[in-house]
Amino acid sequence: MISPQHKTYDSKLRNFLIRWTSPPGFTREDGIRYWQDRLLFTLLFAGVVLGAFVYFPSVALCIKEKLWSVGIADTIIYIWIIVLFFRRSIPFAVRASTFIIISYILGMVLLLTIGPFGAGPVWLFAFPVIAGLLLGLQSSLIALSVNAVTIILMGLLIASGHLEWDYATINAPEKWTVISLNFMLLNSVVSISVAVFSRGLQTLLEQEKSMLISLEQNHAELLKSNRQLEREMRERKRAEEDLRRSLERLQVTMKGAIQAIAVTVEIRDPYTAGHQLRVADLSSAIAKELGFSKEQTEEIYLDAAVHDIGKIALPVEFLVKPGQLSEMELELFKPHAEMGYKILKPIGFPWPIAQVVLQHHERMDGSGYPRGLAGEEIVMEARILGVADTVEAMASDRPYRPALGIDKALEEIQRHRGVLYDPAVVDACLKLFTEKGFEFTARGT
Known part of the structure; x- marks a missing residue:
């Protein structure tokens, strides 16, 4: 396994070679x-x-x-190559031409x-390829x-007898x-192919450079x-902040x-003084227990604080009547939810x-009023309010009976869990009273 220290050394060496091999005055954007x-x-x-491995044995x-x-000749050429390698300040065309000439001379x-x-x-074969x-x-x-000129001249020298090698097959002019x-055919094919490919690559790089310039302009x-x-966005945020402050004021x-x-309603009904606010306290606590957001919890509190606003349309005598309401009186009482909605x-x-x-007296089995809604037809806020209203009403004194106590109220919602009341709401309410010590706060007008 390669150690981090070795990786660091490799990275430093690679960066050094990249800097050293990068041509001065040129970048990748210069293309070919x-x-x-x-x-x-x-x-x-x-x-x-x-x-060096060739030069010293050769010498x-x-x-x-x-x-x-x-x-x-080997010494001069080798020194020449060393100079071209280290003197990178020499213009590229001069260095390239010199290296090409060296390959020809060496050949x-x-x-x-x-x-x-x-x-x-x-080397003669490589001469036009490198060029x-x-x-x-x-x-x-x-x-x-x-x-081509070199080969022709050498052929003339061979034909005239001025150039002879120790190879009978070569000394014959034909x-x-x-x-x-x-040699020239293969040399031409390879050299021209390489040069044409290089030109095509240059064209491609120029197109990419043009695209890069266009992309930079677009960027x-x-x-x-x-x-x-x-x-x-800053202006919009300022406007949103102004709107937020306006909404907060609203x-x-x-x-x-x-x-x-809420206070106006309860003034007309002294027996239920503080009823709506106590229901609001319990409703918001249940909503919080169920994981409602802070904003939703506040909205449910306000819903509960005016849930009996429809009673304002009922006669005061009807609201404070002692004793149990008759069937007819109960029927007259039921429209208060519809009136509150209106x-x-x-x-x-x-x-x-x-x-x-409108829905806070609806029940899960459809037995509630005013519209007989059931299950998911009842909004969750109304299901919460229905449980809180029942518990508070049973735990408080009413004109027609004394308070039944919180234990009776909790027993009532537990007995009708999943029938009249939403199971999750009932569980949250029971947990508040039995585990978290929730108590109604005394409220009055």
């Missing part, structure tokens, strides 16, 4: 020229490092065989001194022309001609649009109005307070 300079650096690097052999011209020296079966033809890679198609064609034609426009949007006003309505509906509260007030 950037990569041509990188290629030249790689070739020179290989010439300096790998060339030793030249000294042994007394091939002084080859040894001197000629090796061909004339060692013969056609040495490394000379390899095409570094300087393009035109330079590759020039290099091919130089190779055989040299056949070999030369094959700049997007940044400008983004700044404009940010300004608009909520305060609405809460005050609701509380005033009173609250036109006001336009931002939450369905009128609907909650």
Whole structure:
């Protein structure tokens, strides 16, 4: 497993090589020229490092065989490559042209001194290929022309007897001609293919550069649009903040109005003084226990605080009558939920307070009033209010009976859990009283 320290060293070495091999004055955005300079650096690097393994044995052999011209030529060429490698301030075209000429000279020296079966033809073959890679198609064609002239001249020297090698197959002019034609054909195919590919790559990189410029322009426009949007967002946030403050003031006003309505109702019914506010306390506590948000909990509190507003339409004598109500009187009492709905509906509260007030006497099995709704037809807020209203009514004194006590009230909702009352609401209410110590606070007008 590679240690983090080794990874750090590898990263540092890689970054150093990237900086060292990056051409001065060029970036990736310069397209093919950037990569041509990188290629030249790689070739020179290989010439300096790998060339050392060739240069020193070659010089030793030249000294042994007394091939002084080859040894001197190798030394000059190797020094030349070292200079080109380290002097990167020299313009790229000069360095590339010099390296291309070196490959030609090296090929000629090796061909004339060692013969056609040495490394000379390899370097002559590479001469136009390197020219095409570094300087393009035109330079590759020039290099091919130089190779063609060189081969023709050497053929003339062979035919005239001024150039002889120790190879009978090469010294025959007609055989040299056949070999030369094959050499030039293959050399032309490879060199021109490489140069054409390089030109196509250059075209592709230029297109990508053009696309990049276009993308940068689009990016700049997007940044400008983004700044404009940010300004608009700030203005919108200020407007939203102003609206929020206005809504808060409106909520305060609405809460005050609701509380005033609640007090007005209870003034007319002294036996139920504080009933609505106690129901509101329990309803909001149940909502909180069920995981309602703070805003929803406050809304349920206000719903409960005016849930009996419809009683304002009933005669006072009817509200404070001692004793049990008759069947007819109960039927006259039931429309108070519908009346509360009619009173609250036109006001336009931002939450369905009128609907909650309308449904707070509905029951899960459909036996409630005024519309006989059942199950999910009853809004959750009304189901909470229905349980809280039942518990508070049984735990408090009524005109027609004394208080039954909280234990009786809890027993009542538990007995009718899932029948008249929502099971989750009943469970939350029982938990408040039995585990969390909830108690009704004394309320009065």
